[in-house]
Amino acid sequence: MSGEIVLVTGAASGIGRACAVAFANAGAKAVVLADLDEAGGHETAREVARAGAQAEFVPTDVSRPGDVERLIQRVVELYGRLDVAVNNAGIEGRSARLVDQTEADWDRVLDVNAKGVFLCMRAELPQMVRQSSGAIVNMASIAGIVGFTWAAPYVASKHAIIGLTKTAAIEVSKKGVRVNAVAPGIIKTPMIDRVTKGDPQAEAGMVELEPVGRLGTPDEIANAVLWLASDRACFVTGETLVVDGGYVAR
Template sequence: MEKIFEGKVALVTGGSFGIGRATAIAFAGRGAKVVIADMLDDKENDVVKFIQGEGGTAAFIKCNVSVSAEVGKMTEQIISTFGKLDFAFNNAGVEGATAITHECSEENWDKTLDVNLKGIWLCMKHEIPYMLKNGKGVIVNCASVAGLNGFVGLPAYVASKHAVVGLTKTSALEYAKNNIRVNAVCPGVIHTAMIDRITGKDKEVEKQYTSMEPVGRMGTPEEVAEAVVWLCSDAASFITGIAMPVDGGFNA
């Protein structure tokens, strides 16, 4: 694999599992030094150990992205350790509880918006000043096909992901002349632990989710990771402010 990110530093929030894990590995495979941030303490440092075992450089920082002080400390630690921040994949998120709008609890609404929306805003709030100082940078936010469509029973999740798309577009316009690109990826049905929680690993329920995908299968975390690293690469240098579906044709 070509080391197109040699000398670059990448942050992946929610990086211990699923799409985040796959993206951290993809960044490292292209030569980037990778910081994996997650609220869940990966005591085994599985991702870090894997990347280091492949000859890469990685570090883990425990961080709740919905808490400003923790996000600020995280970015400060990245700069003190690696000196800069080139790429950020703001991926940390929760699916929340399933309930139709009038039955959605205030607690579920607040938690889902706090992590999925406020968390991404806080990450950008702390990432962008360092990118401005560096004179360039690329941010990719993780939205969802639920940021482009409605889904029954997920009002908080859908609202948060639609808001991520809007925030991404606004930020892209604000920093377009500062050599900072901001895009979003919108994964479809991706086979991760989140999907396993939703389906309960019930084969019949899994078939229902698979049937939503025109290609006839769920996507893989690695397929989303490839889209993220491409958006961060010079191959996507004229792309900013988009919400890219990575969804097997779902949005079509």
Template sequence: MCSSSSPIVLITGALTGIGRATALAFAKEGATVVVSGRRESEGQALATELQGLGVQAAFIRADVRHEAEVRSLIEQTVERFGRLDVAVNNAGTEGATGPLTEQSAENYEAIFDTNVRGVLFSLKHQMRTMLAQGRGAIVNVSSVAGQVGFAGASVYVASKHAVEGLTKSAALEGASAGVRVNAVAPGPVQTDMLERFVGRSEDAKAGMRAGNPTQRFGTVDEIAQTIVFLAGDKARYLTGQSLAVDGGMTAQ
């Protein structure tokens, strides 16, 4: 997994769902894991849980919407562990759904501030560190909504298309210096975000399952394992790509 037997991995939005599963997956691979999010008590509890797996782990609080906090997050990681080998930009929000004609500036800002500004700031400071090192791997958590459209989720879809564009552009800037940037694009995954997205409607979830070739939702562990792969040496010639982990949803 990168060039060290114990890579230093940073995960934003790490306290629940895909982020939490990814932290556990890297820890089980023997990585040193820095988890970040906005809730201190949950973050410290996760770091303790990771340490219980026999690896070094730390929680550093940061809100990716604020560049100064992102800069400090990267600086603290490097100061404590010496370098940054892998970064997973998972912090995101679905915002309010509904017709495009009813979208507000407030909802746009809430979604784009986290999903786009947060990824932009994270990439900026992660890449500065990795370019200086001459190596590193970044995985942005996008969505199939970054590859296709969804009625009733226009602002979220636009934000994830932006993540896909940032991924490609950053990959081109880092490629010659040994810094890889990819994205994972999950389809419907059983998380609390999915529950919020469908308004906790069992009928809506049943419809989504029926429309998927696998007739099921993905799991957070399935997404986490894809992220671990993208960050590792087995994918060292893979950059600027977005892998849809969606049960065949976008193949239809």
């Protein structure tokens, strides 16, 4: 990642923060951090700086086209290029059966998770195509591969990300730009703490679902993101890499 300019959305917490710090540790020149959460974004910026890369936090709502356009303009204004984009920002939505999900529940989850990835790629790809180089990694989920009860909008949004990833990959396949996704299993982050409401029994129930007998860590997802973004994965595009402790294998 030596000298590279990296963008991470949803960088204020969990998997996004781990990715931002991992790119800094791997030698990135600068990591631009986009998130709604300013306090968390600035904390990640300090961690990135400690790891030896330049850090810039840009307050961003990925569901707003104007915010996303301004974000990419800022990256190019500051650093003149964009080598890697990790489109990771996402929300879990309200836990309810499909028949109890409101239109507002649906709209918010799809707006952030699916439209957010679409808007980010729409802004990132022209810059990468101009450079004839770049790698995008979108954050899908095992919920993009199998169904989950009580999470219909989330499941739909993550299936959408996998389709968007394949389509974008094909569209830029001859332009030196690769587009892939990672599908994490259950990873111990603030998102999962919100879902379990901190109840150890609820967390134990999740651990039971994981064949490896534990939840994943944000760093384990960051490792996969780093590999997909690196030249080691130069023949990999349109792929969704499942990193799930065996969840979808059974």
